[in-house]
Amino acid sequence: xxxxxxxxxxxxxxxxxxxxxxxxxxxxxxxxxxxxxxxxxxxxxxxxxxxxxxxxxxxxxxxxxxxxxxxxxxxxxxxxxxxxxxxxxxxxxxxxxxxxxxxxxxxxxxxxxxxxxxxxxxxxxxxxxxxxxxxxxxxxxxxxxxxxxxxxxxxxxxxxxxxxxxxxxxxxxxxxxxxxxxxxxxxxxxxxxxxxxxxxxxxxxxxxxxxxxxxxxxxxxxxxxxxxxxxxxxxxxxxxxxxxxxxxxxxxxxxxxxxxxxxxxxxxxxxxxxxxxxxxxxxxxxxxxxxxxxxxxxxxxxxxxxxxxxxxxxxxxxxxxxxxxxxxxxxxxxxxxxxxxxxxxxxxxxxxxxxxxxxxxxxxxxxxxxxxxxxx
Numbered sequence: 001x002x003x004x005x006x007x008x009x010x011x012x013x014x015x016x017x018x019x020x021x022x023x024x025x026x027x028x029x030x031x032x033x034x035x036x037x038x039x040x041x042x043x044x045x046x047x048x049x050x051x052x053x054x055x056x057x058x059x060x061x062x063x064x065x066x067x068x069x070x071x072x073x074x075x076x077x078x079x080x081x082x083x084x085x086x087x088x089x090x091x092x093x094x095x096x097x098x099x100x101x102x103x104x105x106x107x108x109x110x111x112x113x114x115x116x117x118x119x120x121x122x123x124x125x126x127x128x129x130x131x132x133x134x135x136x137x138x139x140x141x142x143x144x145x146x147x148x149x150x151x152x153x154x155x156x157x158x159x160x161x162x163x164x165x166x167x168x169x170x171x172x173x174x175x176x177x178x179x180x181x182x183x184x185x186x187x188x189x190x191x192x193x194x195x196x197x198x199x200x201x202x203x204x205x206x207x208x209x210x211x212x213x214x215x216x217x218x219x220x221x222x223x224x225x226x227x228x229x230x231x232x233x234x235x236x237x238x239x240x241x242x243x244x245x246x247x248x249x250x251x252x253x254x255x256x257x258x259x260x261x262x263x264x265x266x267x268x269x270x271x272x273x274x275x276x277x278x279x280x281x282x283x284x285x286x287x288x289x290x291x292x293x294x295x296x297x298x299x300x301x302x303x304x305x306x307x308x309x310x311x312x313x314x315x316x317x318x319x320x321x322x323x324x325x326x327x328x329x330x331x332x333x334x335x336x337x338x339x340x341x342x343x344x345x346x347x348x349x350x351x352x353x354x355x356x357x358x359x360x361x362x363x364x365x366x367x368x369x370x371x372x373x374x375x376x
Contacts, residue, residue: 008308011039011074011098013065013089015054016047017172018103019080023050025301026078027057035076035308041068065089069096076307079103082175083194084187087112094123101307101317103130105197106324108186110332113325120321128307128317129324131201135303138281138293140318142273143206145291151283152269154207154244159199160251160371161191162260162364166357169254170230177230179335190232193331196252199262200238203248204326205319206266212316215242216326217333221376224339227255227347227358233339235363239376240330249376251367255342257350257359263371 015023019042026037027050040054041062048054054061062068065077069092077093078101079086087107093100106129107113120127133139145151170177175187192200207215217240225235234255240248264275271285281293310317346361370376 005034005312008033008035008075008311009038009073010035010076010078010304010308011041011068011072012037012078012080013041013093014080014082014103015040015042015045015050017080020048020050022078022080022301022304023048023054025304027053027059030305033305033308034312035304038074039068039072041065065092074098075311076101078304082173082187083189084108084175084181084185087116090116090127091119094119094125094127097123097125099125099307099311100127101130101303102127104201104324105129105193105331106321106328108188108328110325110329113321113328117321126307126310126315126317127321128303128310129319129321130303131198131205131319131324132300132303133198133202133296134205134319134323135306135317136296136299138296138298139202139206140211142281142283142293143208143211145283146206146268147209147211151271151273151285154246154266154268156247156249156265156267156374157203157207158249158251158265158371159203160260160263160367161196161199162251162253162256162258162367163191163195164256164259164357164359165195165234165254166352166355167228168355170228177228177232177234179232188232188331188335190236190331191234191252191254192236192238192250192334195254196250197327199252200250200330201324201327203240203250204330205323207242207244207246207248208323212318212320212323214323214326215244215246217241217248217330218243220330220333222334222337224334224337225342226339227342227360235342235360236334237367237370237376238334247376249371251371253360253363253367255347255358255360256364257348257357258364260364260368265371
């Protein structure tokens, strides 16, 4: 922080669930950032495991964003709220002249994105969408190299993530695994629109025609499956072709016994870019040269400091509303595809204490094989 600069005031909406990780970060802000945590906004603060720490730090609590703005203001509002509240809260913060860091995904319906873009334009403020890989040095360096043409034409991008999620994951709130809430509000919660949204967005983002844009799906095919007793899908295989002819394939699943963290394999004319279980992103050129980019997960909350810097310097976020729309558009199109239940004879149930994990026989083997092959 330069001498004479005022502090950037930060408020956090949502302190339970994923929001509790933001609480940790904001209670321990780097002093050099020149930022200060001024408020936590949460309707049910008792659900936050860090509540005592907030009280000890003297951070005031407000039940909602309206109440906060009646008494306070913020330069940056971080929103870690349920998916179906993203548009409303983002637009409210912008209307009160706050910059916004909104957790992924951008919003639920494509029409919401247009409203958010207009709200951002009218406010003159900055909105960043919290796809942390899009704020990371490894991904941004890779994207610069893709745009510079050093790899040649992108041909095939493949990603795979297998993360077990037990019964408690779907009962942790009233909207998990739902298409609409009980009140009839669209939520479209699914692996592609929540836990694994990063990896679909990441492929679109890397293929954008500038550092702040994303490519989009021209055509798509998807297989959607359900093992758990939920409304929406918990497993998906997705194939997309962009307008430039690049094929994107993504394999994601929650009814899995063992964790497989993100695997990437991107094929270009003159190189392959991969990330295996070591989480190190690297390029292998046809001439034998190797370039190491690093671990895109190494600094998941760098996005906070990037937003602080953007506010001070009056620049834009590397990943904003425009760069995130392709993901939302894709999710809306995928949702029109029927969900198929897995056959009962492939379902396994394993008690984990008082919790229960449902997993599907041979699903991991099938998806790993498809990820490794040349065909969808």
